Amino acid sequence: MANIRDIAKYADVSVTTVSRVINDHPYVSKEKRDRVHAAMKELGYLRNQQALTLSTGKTQRVVVILPYMDHPYYSFFVDGIAKAALENQYRIVIWQTEYKLSEEQQALDLLKHREVDAAIILSHEMSFKEMVSYRAYGPIAVATVGAPKGISSIHVDHYASFVSGIHVLQQHGYEEIGIILSRSHSPSSLARQQAYFDEVASAREQWIWTGYLTSEDGIRLADEFLSQKERPRALFFSSDYVALGFLGEMQRRQLPIPETVAILGFDGNPIGKAFGLSTMLSPNETIGRQLFETALAEMQGASPQTTAMTVMYQTGTTL
Amino acid sequence: MANIRDIAKYADVSVTTVSRVINDHPYVSKEKRDRVHAAMKELGYLRNQQALTLSTGKTQRVVVILPYMDHPYYSFFVDGIAKAALENQYRIVIWQTEYKLSEEQQALDLLKHREVDAAIILSHEMSFKEMVSYRAYGPIAVATVGAPKGISSIHVDHYASFVSGIHVLQQHGYEEIGIILSRSHSPSSLARQQAYFDEVASAREQWIWTGYLTSEDGIRLADEFLSQKERPRALFFSSDYVALGFLGEMQRRQLPIPETVAILGFDGNPIGKAFGLSTMLSPNETIGRQLFETALAEMQGASPQTTAMTVMYQTGTTL
DNA sequence: GTATCTTCTGAAACGCGTTTCAGAGCAAGC
DNA sequence: GCTTGCTCTGAAACGCGTTTCAGAAGATAC
Structure with missing residues (x-):
């Protein structure tokens, strides 16, 4: 699999120039740009996402921590998160905890080891005190109430x-x-x-x-x-x-x-x-969207925020 | 954040030795091993998963491609996949497609760009012909019928x-x-x-x-x-x-x-x-487990396999 | 006593993009 | 004519673990 250096050699330019072409940097002459494009096509170049991640330090991933996948309650949150994430070129990693503290810790360790950029927690057993200790490694947004300073919360009141x-x-x-x-x-x-x-x-x-x-x-x-x-x-x-x-x-x-x-x-x-x-x-899908959006905003430097949402009566025949 | 070279310097050993300690390689003297452990503790070393991924070429991730997150039908598959994945130190990345071909393609592009090691597809719009063209980049396991050679299938008949x-x-x-x-x-x-x-x-x-x-x-x-x-x-x-x-x-x-x-x-x-x-x-959770397990086996060199599952009548009062 | 292992160690290369920095060429400004 | 600024280019360093290879020291074999 061809890498950026192969392309550089084939097109007879430097790797810097190839990188610039890939990233649409303006300062590349049309001639070299064309040569690089041709070389990429010729050699079937595919950018290695891992190298990019290591280089930039950004994974473009967010971990979503929830107790049960097969409980439909959470699906609506995840749906909202997934939609917002996809729109922003982020991927979501799912971690099912069954309310086990050790699983929650492992999931948050992804943040420590830079496997993800942020964490979204839908429900948890962990104390907020412990959760805060992970905050140094990336933004954390929860769907539960009572989050302390530093941790974003979008929740139903x-x-x-x-x-x-x-x-x-x-x-x-x-x-x-x-x-x-x-x-x-x-x-x-x-x-x-x-x-x-x-x-x-x-x-x-x-x-x-x-x-x-x-x-x-x-x-x-x-x-x-x-x-x-x-x-x-x-x-x-x-x-x-x-x-x-x-x-x-x-x-x-x-x-x-x-x-x-x-x-x-x-x-x-x-x-x-x-x-x-x-x-x-309950506007769970909306909460999901906002959880992602607030996490994204924090990654870009914004401060943690807390938003309480309200529910609306939906009439039926059981009252 | 301390990296492996900082540890090496602090413990006065080579980076190779540090790497060996991390990976429990036997050929390290007890003395140096202790020094390295002490240094890691002292400096709060956390292994950078991205560097490891780039180095080994293994992401320890699998993408799960499904049309809708909020349809409870799929939750049971995902539950099975998630459990099997966690047991094997794999993470799952969820990709919601809404049966859009372009989304399915983007999801499979993760394979091409080495963001994941394998793909599990629960339902798809894409033709198997097109799907096969991604097979060169990693194992693919589907939960649908009619998979061609090269693509594993665990499905309900x-x-x-x-x-x-x-x-x-x-x-x-x-x-x-x-x-x-x-x-x-x-x-x-x-x-x-x-x-x-x-x-x-x-x-x-x-x-x-x-x-x-x-x-x-x-x-x-x-x-x-x-x-x-x-x-x-x-x-x-x-x-x-x-x-x-x-x-x-x-x-x-x-x-x-x-x-x-x-x-x-x-x-x-x-x-x-x-x-x-x-x-x-329908044994959907079991199918989920097996989808992951067969994908894992393929990553370790096994051949693609096809398994058909059957359903069982569960009595109720609507007949 | 010499040959052969085994244990232990570290320098350097590798995986692969991005970014910084220095420099060359050329045009516009005064 | 000289300064300033813009366009274009590439070498080298960087992010950070793993792996290969070469070599030293000590132990065992015959």
Whole structure:
């Protein structure tokens, strides 16, 4: 495979001139430029991206760190990131962590070893304190709340969003409300619990179900829910998938929704529409785009920024 | 940031010796080895992955080419690929093409420019003829049927799978069957049509619906289906998501399933379980793993291989 | 005692683009 | 006529690990 020196020899110019032709530098005479182009064509020259990367110190890659690939929730973020990255000639490297700290560390080590220029983290187990220690090696943008100075954050304001979801339920006449959360100790779950206690008069501990992440978890929830003596009249989920699992299982048992219990989802996954799921629409693709864009801006010298996004009620038939 | 030469100077050894220590080469005296380790610790040495890549010619990266990130169908493949890749110290670069030929070409150009060591293609618009022209630059493994010599393929045998799905429907007493396909001209769709005509006595052109990819397409199908004079008694979908969209819309219209029409999906997406969707379970995660493993084997000198996988009926309540 | 290994070490070349710097030639400015 | 500035060119250094090759020292074999 021909390299730049082969081209230089073949075209009888210096490597500098070849490099200039490749990079469209103006100070090359038309004559030599043509000779170089001819030589490149003749020898089938392909620029070696690795050499370029080593030379410039820029990899044109960003690592996207997320717990699960096969959870549709993250796909929308990744879609937004991928689109923005492609538009800017960046490639994305995916790292699946399953919330294992060691995997998160390995993923961020890519930054240290200059395999990527920046990191985008969709959800994490790692403390922000530890995350900050990687900041020296490149920009980091997260989709979670509570990021300290130095780390960009484009996130859904889970407190405000849960408040507005609760208000939607209340406007529909539901006062006794339960909430379904994923990881109990995550910052977003804490914010949601806070909103719950602040806004729901009848809030009670046993109406908070934690550890529900997938549609299967939603199916499982049906038993847990029905076995309770005193049940809330509405359930506010933190994920459409869990809500759909629950909804499907209730339908299977021929328990009418919303009569048995009203259901409000969270995400706005298109599949929810098919089943009339009422939900809070979250602009995840947009967040993905902005995560990339803010990381890119930081690479170009901008300061880290924090942006909170809000969700919108999307009407359905489960309220 | 300290490089290998700084370490050499600090430890008063040659760069060769430092390199040997890094790579656990045996021929280094304990004394020098210790000095080098101390120097690396002292100066906070981090190996530059780019230099290593340029030097060895191996990137430890594989590009995964797929049409849509936000279509859950592909997530399971990617999950399998990601797991296998991580286990082997490979990183995956994602390239979303939306079935645009130019994007597919750009993605495969990564191979040419040595940004990745191999390519895994989940679905493509590009002809195999064109794809083969990239083979000289690295192994290519596809998840589609019909790959020529030189290109590895781990795929679902769509003909056999559709045949077995049709047999399931027939065993349940359905003779008048329609099929729902995604892209009309893709090899998998052609194989499915062939199976349909071969196995269904009452097969007819107007019972083949093409262009259905998402759950929204499934919703839209309800009108198309109901507006037909003569309707099949069962529908065999090529995607669970489309099937679920249709199922949800039928439920919304209070048209009982399977009395109005039986539904058989294809994939085995977990969300289907919540709604009792009968489906043909496809081992997509396993296919993902094998795609990576066969690509890895090829990088190590093995020959391309082709493996066809079969699907399994997963019982539900829509038949 | 000499031949043959084995262990250990480092200089230099290699992978391959980019960038800096110095210099040559020529035109415009005053 | 002399200075200034622009256009064009290429040698060499740089980014940073790995690998080849040559050689020295010590150990083992016969």
